[in-house]
Amino acid sequence: MATLMAVTIGLATPTPSHASLFDLIFQGIRYVQLGNLSERDEVSLGTQIDRQLKAQGVRIYNRNSAINAYINEIGQRLAATSDRPNLPYTFQVVDDNGVNAFATMGGFVYIQTGLIRAAANEAELAGVMAHETGHITGRHALQQMRQQALASGVAGSLGVRQDAMVNLGVQLALQLPNSREAEYDADRRGFNNLGRAGYDTTGFISFMQKLEGGRTAEFLSTHPNPGNRVSNLQAMNNTSTFANTGVGTDAAAYRSRISGL
Numbered sequence: 001m002a003t004l005m006a007v008t009i010g011l012a013t014p015t016p017s018h019a020s021l022f023d024l025i026f027q028g029i030r031y032v033q034l035g036n037l038s039e040r041d042e043v044s045l046g047t048q049i050d051r052q053l054k055a056q057g058v059r060i061y062n063r064n065s066a067i068n069a070y071i072n073e074i075g076q077r078l079a080a081t082s083d084r085p086n087l088p089y090t091f092q093v094v095d096d097n098g099v100n101a102f103a104t105m106g107g108f109v110y111i112q113t114g115l116i117r118a119a120a121n122e123a124e125l126a127g128v129m130a131h132e133t134g135h136i137t138g139r140h141a142l143q144q145m146r147q148q149a150l151a152s153g154v155a156g157s158l159g160v161r162q163d164a165m166v167n168l169g170v171q172l173a174l175q176l177p178n179s180r181e182a183e184y185d186a187d188r189r190g191f192n193n194l195g196r197a198g199y200d201t202t203g204f205i206s207f208m209q210k211l212e213g214g215r216t217a218e219f220l221s222t223h224p225n226p227g228n229r230v231s232n233l234q235a236m237n238n239t240s241t242f243a244n245t246g247v248g249t250d251a252a253a254y255r256s257r258i259s260g261l
Contacts (some may be wrong), residue, residue, distance in 0.1 A: 046106020049169035061093035064260040079198035083137035100218035103132040123203025123248030134189030140182040195242030
């Protein structure tokens, strides 16, 4: 019971170190133990973060259902071959011209319309989506939450208040960059997932080359470059055994699929 408590309502909030268990249940305060968060609770927390992101202005694209269906089609193909295929993944298009993508725990992936337009083909787009899926399968947001909760002092003797975790999750998704180690791990996971899903893995490399050569991509501001990112990906490609040459690289077919964007 000390780990997960029912959510009701609460006006006054006693500090964890001075409140009894009965008081906390009565006040309706839920605390989360990040050290042993179950997959079910990870999805629940991700769902609340998703709601809060939308409440704070993340606009989901709704002008053409075919675009949303196409992005979900790519995403579910990647989800099926990911390191955690049993998560209920949700892939959403964000109505924003910035070249960016982000994710939060529990299987929520967000792809901005600007990034969809910037990709030259499906393999490039799938590479970015596989990278974001890699952040989820690596539980990077949870790791960062633990660090942020301790650093900001919101972690108490019973754990971390759920509302504080939701706020931290929103910050992590939109503002705080991932660590270099998390970026490299997401690249590695994403590259391998892209290959297992049957895509040409050079699509991921060509898109990263495009981003590194540009100056305005938001993606690199929230996804710091772990050393030489392109070189790392090229090294993976040189030793990979995936035989998916050309799959997903038809630029004309891709432009046709996103023509309504």
